[in-house]
Amino acid sequence: MTSKATLWGAAAALALMPAAAIAAEERTRGSSGHLNIIYWQAVSTMNVFLSGGTKEMNAASIVLEPLARFNPEGELVPWLAEYVPTLENGSVSEDLMTITWTLAEDILWSDGTPVTSADVVFTYEYCNHPEGGCAYRDRFAGIESVEALDERTIRITFDEPRPNPHVAFVGAGSPIIQKAQFENCMGARAPECTDANFAPIGTGPYVVTDFRPNDVIQFEANPNFRVPTQPYFQTITWAGGGDATGAARAVFQTGEMDYAWNLQLAPEVIEQMAAGGQGELLVDFGPLIEHININLTDPSPDLPVDERSTKLHPHPFLTDKAVRRALSLAIDRPLLAEIGFGEMGLPTCNFVVAPPAVSSPNNDACLEQDIDQANALLDEAGWERGPDGIRSRDGVRLEKLFQTSTNAVRQDFQALIQQWWREIGVDTRLRNVDAGVFFGGDPSSLDTFQRFSADVQMYASTFEGTDPTSFLEQRRCGRHPRPETQWQGQNINRFCSEDYDALWLEKSREADPDRRAELAIKLNDYLVQNYIILPLVARGRVSAISTDVGGMVMNVWDSEHWNQAEWYRRTE
Amino acid sequence: MLNYTIRRLVMAVPTVIIISLLIFLLLDLAPGDPTAQLPLTIPNEVREEIRLALGLGEPVMVRYVRWLQMMVVNEPLHALASVTGWENLRPDGQRILSWQSRSPVGDIIAQRIPQTLWVVGMGYLFGILIALPIGIISAYKQYSWFDQIGTFISMVGFSVPVFFTGVVLILVFSVWLGWFPSMYDTTLRVTDWDSFMRQVRQMVLPVSVLALFNAAQISRFMRASMLDNLNQDYVRTARAKGLRENTVVMVHVLRNSMIPVVTVIALGVPAVFSGAIITETIFRVNGLGALLINAIYASDIPMVQTLTFIFAVLIVLFNLIADVIYGILDPRIRYD
Numbered sequence: 001m002t003s004k005a006t007l008w009g010a011a012a013a014l015a016l017m018p019a020a021a022i023a024a025e026e027r028t029r030g031s032s033g034h035l036n037i038i039y040w041q042a043v044s045t046m047n048v049f050l051s052g053g054t055k056e057m058n059a060a061s062i063v064l065e066p067l068a069r070f071n072p073e074g075e076l077v078p079w080l081a082e083y084v085p086t087l088e089n090g091s092v093s094e095d096l097m098t099i100t101w102t103l104a105e106d107i108l109w110s111d112g113t114p115v116t117s118a119d120v121v122f123t124y125e126y127c128n129h130p131e132g133g134c135a136y137r138d139r140f141a142g143i144e145s146v147e148a149l150d151e152r153t154i155r156i157t158f159d160e161p162r163p164n165p166h167v168a169f170v171g172a173g174s175p176i177i178q179k180a181q182f183e184n185c186m187g188a189r190a191p192e193c194t195d196a197n198f199a200p201i202g203t204g205p206y207v208v209t210d211f212r213p214n215d216v217i218q219f220e221a222n223p224n225f226r227v228p229t230q231p232y233f234q235t236i237t238w239a240g241g242g243d244a245t246g247a248a249r250a251v252f253q254t255g256e257m258d259y260a261w262n263l264q265l266a267p268e269v270i271e272q273m274a275a276g277g278q279g280e281l282l283v284d285f286g287p288l289i290e291h292i293n294i295n296l297t298d299p300s301p302d303l304p305v306d307e308r309s310t311k312l313h314p315h316p317f318l319t320d321k322a323v324r325r326a327l328s329l330a331i332d333r334p335l336l337a338e339i340g341f342g343e344m345g346l347p348t349c350n351f352v353v354a355p356p357a358v359s360s361p362n363n364d365a366c367l368e369q370d371i372d373q374a375n376a377l378l379d380e381a382g383w384e385r386g387p388d389g390i391r392s393r394d395g396v397r398l399e400k401l402f403q404t405s406t407n408a409v410r411q412d413f414q415a416l417i418q419q420w421w422r423e424i425g426v427d428t429r430l431r432n433v434d435a436g437v438f439f440g441g442d443p444s445s446l447d448t449f450q451r452f453s454a455d456v457q458m459y460a461s462t463f464e465g466t467d468p469t470s471f472l473e474q475r476r477c478g479r480h481p482r483p484e485t486q487w488q489g490q491n492i493n494r495f496c497s498e499d500y501d502a503l504w505l506e507k508s509r510e511a512d513p514d515r516r517a518e519l520a521i522k523l524n525d526y527l528v529q530n531y532i533i534l535p536l537v538a539r540g541r542v543s544a545i546s547t548d549v550g551g552m553v554m555n556v557w558d559s560e561h562w563n564q565a566e567w568y569r570r571t572e
Numbered sequence: 573m574l575n576y577t578i579r580r581l582v583m584a585v586p587t588v589i590i591i592s593l594l595i596f597l598l599l600d601l602a603p604g605d606p607t608a609q610l611p612l613t614i615p616n617e618v619r620e621e622i623r624l625a626l627g628l629g630e631p632v633m634v635r636y637v638r639w640l641q642m643m644v645v646n647e648p649l650h651a652l653a654s655v656t657g658w659e660n661l662r663p664d665g666q667r668i669l670s671w672q673s674r675s676p677v678g679d680i681i682a683q684r685i686p687q688t689l690w691v692v693g694m695g696y697l698f699g700i701l702i703a704l705p706i707g708i709i710s711a712y713k714q715y716s717w718f719d720q721i722g723t724f725i726s727m728v729g730f731s732v733p734v735f736f737t738g739v740v741l742i743l744v745f746s747v748w749l750g751w752f753p754s755m756y757d758t759t760l761r762v763t764d765w766d767s768f769m770r771q772v773r774q775m776v777l778p779v780s781v782l783a784l785f786n787a788a789q790i791s792r793f794m795r796a797s798m799l800d801n802l803n804q805d806y807v808r809t810a811r812a813k814g815l816r817e818n819t820v821v822m823v824h825v826l827r828n829s830m831i832p833v834v835t836v837i838a839l840g841v842p843a844v845f846s847g848a849i850i851t852e853t854i855f856r857v858n859g860l861g862a863l864l865i866n867a868i869y870a871s872d873i874p875m876v877q878t879l880t881f882i883f884a885v886l887i888v889l890f891n892l893i894a895d896v897i898y899g900i901l902d903p904r905i906r907y908d
């Protein structure tokens with residue numbers, strides 16, 4: 001594994017290195033000195049299992065490592081494992097019921113003790129404890145047992161055939177923790193182990209020397225790291241706090257910081273700052289998709305509270321496909337992408353936008369706004385304009401409520417879309433809800449996105465890893481939020497189709513990657529060609545890096561710091 | 573006076589307990605959810621387990637009593653043990669845990685106090701030091717050019733928001749001139765002259781912003797209060813007795829004028845502890861203000877409850893202190 005990682009780093013370094021810089025072989029551990037990273041949303045804990053946030057996952061990823069992770073192309077590469085287990089090399093059983101991982105040789109924890117299969121088994125037990133509140137417990141769902149066969153071999157047995165067995169212990173959200181350190185921190189006692197949670201012992205290139213929650217973390221190179229010449233930076237200060245503008249300024253304009261994460265700023269602000277010339281913008285696109293969800297049930301406030309947005313009452317006009325299609329046609333997606341995200345967004349007509357293998361090539365027509373066609377479509381369907389320009393049919397007026405979370409870009413989008421829909425004779429009222437409430441999932445609140453007390457709503461969705469199967473599962477029948485499920489569920493549209501379910505079941509049982517990709521595209525097309533979901537913009541991950549720092553390779557499939565050991569300073 | 577102080581302190585106990593109950597219930601009833609900020613990829617069943625692990629499954633009164641016990645018994649004992657080093661003081665009971673970091677809120681607050689006092693406290697102190705002379709001179713030479721300029725500056729300081737002055741100062745002094753850092757480094761330890769100068773340099777911008785704002789406010793109070801007193805009969809008497817002008821203004825008028833100003837200053841001290849949310853965010857100071865606003869965004873209710881409770885106690889306390897100082901400044905005021 002080490003040779004592969006080094007090759008990766010070397011390739012990246014070659015691509016990025018200016019002629020005058022020091023050659024890779026002259027670099028040694030610590031030769032690049034000190035690195036400053038700024039996360040304006042500060043890191044709260046180093047124990048990813050207790051947080052679930054992306055910021056914690058990224059910070060922990062330079063200390064704690066998984067058995068395998070994704071490279072920037074979205075392919076699995078072995079990390080602590082010797083190789084990636086597959087059907088071909090016999091480590092995944094023919095019946096798809098077990099997977100066997102082998103740890104690479106001579107991997108040490110930062111305290112000098114060897115990593116063994118017992119640590120891997122313990123990680124499973126720790127996160128799978130019902131009282132621990134482990135944020136990544138779903139990674140271990142459907143696992144019957146995890147056993148250590150010998151010092152270096154671990155066998156995972158599933159409770160049913162698993163075509164994609166690379167979920168547990170894969171990627172930055174599923175790292176291995178040390179049994180010796182966390183043994184007494186199981187379940188309800190997890191929060192008591194503050195020292196361990198703030199400075200976990202890991203196998204990664206760095207160890208924590210000082211951790212202040214929501215403020216700053218200091219790292220030092222791990223003396224027992226498996227690549228003797230890495231990491232190149234001896235120490236890292238991982239600052240947190242402030243705001244996104246300040247973080248961008250510190251990289252682009254003052255040069256105080258070398259790396260800034262998640263700069264979700266207005267495109268013109270970023271552009272102006274980047275002109276400072278001290279840093280460059282890094283953008284890469286993963287599966288994050290800003291989209292509009294159509295409510296197929298009636299959210300009318302005249303209904304009893306527990307019957308609003310439930311299947312008891314179908315929506316008066318959004319169940320008409322012509323209306324949904326007209327709404328989609330009226331939207332100018334390229335304009336939205338440009339105004340809201342600039343370089344950091346791409347207009348799209350797909351719900352699954354990445355990885356490239358599973359993103360559909362069939363829907364690009366919607367990129368062009370066509371108000372005339374939308375109007376013709378509605379005329380044809382019998383929706384006639386009234387004296388105020390709003391269409392109606394059989395006493396049903398095309399009036400709807402459009403809600404989203406409170407966020408400057410989303411409010412701009414709302415205003416523009418309201419205007420376009422007005423042009424096709426659809427009246428729209430706008431509403432925005434505080435993000436903490438909107439995404440909060442409180443079953444007693446009418447304002448959550450699951451409760452969906454509106455006709456259409458907009459937010460962003462994404463999925464972990466490269467496999468959209470569970471993402472697409474969300475739109476299956478019976479997965480809709482309703483009173484019986486305390487309004488939990490991910491089928492926000494209250495959509496249900498036997499064809500869709502049949503396609504999904506086939507995908508979930510298929511092991512052939514090409515056929516899986518084909519089915520993912522079909523499922524995506526089903527949703528967008530029936531206009532259940534109106535995709536708008538594929539959003540990128542945005543970070544900024546000093547022009548003086550090299551070796552960084554942006555990765556949307558894993559932590560951005562997946563190859564932190566290989567970052568270096570150009571002017572050493 | 574002592575009796576009065578003791579009586580007021582005893583009276584403060586029920587006040588503080590009622591405040592704590594109100595804070596607890598208000599925050600508990602407020603919408604928001606600690607798992608709201610997590611990525612949507614985390615399924616609802618897992619979110620529910622996280623909520624249970626945070627202790628949200630229990631009835632509100634049980635949680636309140638437990639929190640109050642930790643707040644008034646366990647946490648102060650822990651703080652005392654840490655300050656004095658007497659480890660046997662440390663109670664075995666649970667501590668209040670932040671939902672974000674799952675670590676004791678007391679430790680995090682203790683980490684944040686130094687930078688808050690350094691930056692916000694200095695901003696307040698400098699603000700007072702600038703404001704008092706400006707207020708005195710402005711009043712004494714009313715409508716002079718000094719008064720006009722002082723009035724103009726305090727109007728600017730008062731009406732231009734901190735998020736504007738802060739960013740302008742960063743642009744001028746950090747980006748263009750490069751004299752001062754735009755970000756505060758909380759890990760800096762002052763050990764020698766060099767690190768002391770670094771500390772001074774990183775404090776200059778946030779302290780100036782806060783000092784300008786505070787000075788604007790206090791200098792207006794000082795000026796108004798001086799003007800009230802300058803026309804009083806006792807001032808004429810003092811002059812008639814042949815006292816020197818310096819004595820008249822700096823002893824007789826100033827002492828009487830300070831009474832309302834001291835109240836304003838004393839009541840402003842709790843605000844120093846609650847931090848300066850906007851200034852701290854702009855300069856990345858990460859003091860108590862930044863801690864509070866982050867906890868609110870993340871629905872980290874134990875942290876918000878603890879901080880607001882501490883602020884409430886400070887406000888009650890400084891109200892009392894202001895009243896006591898009255899008595900010292902003005903011998904006519906006696907409470908017993």
